[in-house]
Amino acid sequence: MLAAPRQPRPTTFTNRQVANFIFRPCRDHADTGYTNLMQHIRREHPAFAEEMLAATPGETGSVVHYARHSAQNTFGWLELLIKCNLPLSFCESKLARRYSNLKPISVQTLRRVLEAVTCAVERSIAAEMPERFGLKKKMNNQGLARELLRSRARELQELQAKMQMMSEALADLQYAHDELHMLLQREAEAINELTANTGGGPTPSGYTSSFSVLLERVVKILSGK
Numbered sequence: 001m002l003a004a005p006r007q008p009r010p011t012t013f014t015n016r017q018v019a020n021f022i023f024r025p026c027r028d029h030a031d032t033g034y035t036n037l038m039q040h041i042r043r044e045h046p047a048f049a050e051e052m053l054a055a056t057p058g059e060t061g062s063v064v065h066y067a068r069h070s071a072q073n074t075f076g077w078l079e080l081l082i083k084c085n086l087p088l089s090f091c092e093s094k095l096a097r098r099y100s101n102l103k104p105i106s107v108q109t110l111r112r113v114l115e116a117v118t119c120a121v122e123r124s125i126a127a128e129m130p131e132r133f134g135l136k137k138k139m140n141n142q143g144l145a146r147e148l149l150r151s152r153a154r155e156l157q158e159l160q161a162k163m164q165m166m167s168e169a170l171a172d173l174q175y176a177h178d179e180l181h182m183l184l185q186r187e188a189e190a191i192n193e194l195t196a197n198t199g200g201g202p203t204p205s206g207y208t209s210s211f212s213v214l215l216e217r218v219v220k221i222l223s224g225k
Helices: 015-022 035-044 048-054 056-061 068-083 088-092 094-099 107-128 139-195 205-223
Strands: none
Touching: 015 035, 015 048, 015 088, 068 088, 088 094, 088 107
8 A cells, every 4th residue: 555645845935834833822802813823922032943844744735833832831931940040839829720820730740751851851961962971161260260279289289298208308408417426426436545555655546536437427417417
C-alpha cells in the first residue's frame, strides 16, 4: 500500500493561523481583525515564522496550538518560581492561587517537571560539549586581590620554611664551633702540661702554632666569619 503524498510545507501563514498558533482563543464575537495581534507578534516574536515552520502544526498547515495550555501553565509556574526565587510550595499557597491567573498545580508535578527539564538540559549540553574542554575563571577586582593574597601567603610560607632550615643549620654550626673551641682549649692545656713536664726543654712550638692556626681557620669557616 502506497503512502499518501505529504502535503507541502507552507512558506507563509495567514494572520488567523499566526494568531491561533500563539494566542489562546476566547469567547468573543467572531471578527476578522488581527491587526493588533500581528503587531504584537512581530514585536515580541520576530521569529514566529521559523517557529511555525519547525513545529508539527506548521508542517501540516493546521491551526492547532504549538504548545498545549497545560504546558503553558506549567511553564508559567516554573518561570514565576525561578525568576522570583520562590519555594515550590508557593504554588499551593491560597494567596498565590487567589491573585494569580495560573491554574493550580501541585508541588509534586513541579518537582517532576523540574527534574525532566534538568535532564533535558544536561543531555543538550553533553551533546554540544566536546570531549576535551577547559573552564576559564573570570574574577572581579576583589577576586583577583584574594588570589594575589593567597599567592603571597604561599610565598611567605615557603620563605619561612627556608628561614627555619637556615636557622637550624646555623644552630648546628654554632654547636660545631663550640665543640672545636673546647677542643682547642684542651689541646693548648695538653701542650702546656707537656712543656712543663720536659723541665724547660725544647717544646713543639711549631706544632702548637700550626695546629692552633688550623683550628682557628676551621672555626672561622664554620661560623661564617
